[in-house]
Amino acid sequence: MLRDVPKFWIAVLAVLGIACTTYSVVGIYYIRLEQRRQAGMQEVMARAQPIIAALRTYQKRYGKPPENLQALQQPFPQPGPMAKNGWEYSPGNTEWTLAISVSSDYPQSLGGGDMFRYCSDGKYLAGGDDGELERIGEWGYSTYY
Structure with missing residues (x-):
């Protein structure tokens, strides 16, 4: 049966098979990176x-x-x-505001100074100098390009 199929179409099918496999592998890689980023957050x-x-507590006590x-006089986890x-x-x-600068070595960080922050008043700026904002619960993840 393969003798009846022109070599051109066999080559096309081979290229499509390689492309689909590559696309699947890359997709799985990015899904795992996103899962790791979510776990890190x-x-x-x-x-x-x-x-x-x-x-x-401090703010309630001292206004x-x-x-x-x-000033909180206690150790905190890294x-x-x-x-x-x-x-x-x-x-x-x-x-x-309590925040971290995201390491450019960390998966899914775009390396331009991403920030993950908690604002006590719940107000987060989006756009402009604050980059693109992604809300994660009460926190905000700002991506800088």
Whole structure:
């Protein structure tokens, strides 16, 4: 039966088979990267819970957020392998932000200074200098291109 099929069509079918296989392998690779990124974000959110609770308690007690995390006078867990550095804390008058800079070595980071942050007032900027925003629960993931 293959003798009746021109060689051109056999070559076309072979190329299509290789293309489909490659597309499937690449797709699976990106799905696994996204799963790892999601797991990393879940880990950061879990590790941040004691810090967020302490910040809220401090703010309730003193009527304003602390100047820095050291004012809470307790040790906190490191953010995990997703973070380029440690926790980044930015206090305002009544609100505050707890964030990490995402390591460019971490899967799915686009390497342009991605940030994963928790804003106490729940307000996240999207677009402009803040890049593209993806909401993950009460957190925001900003991607910079």
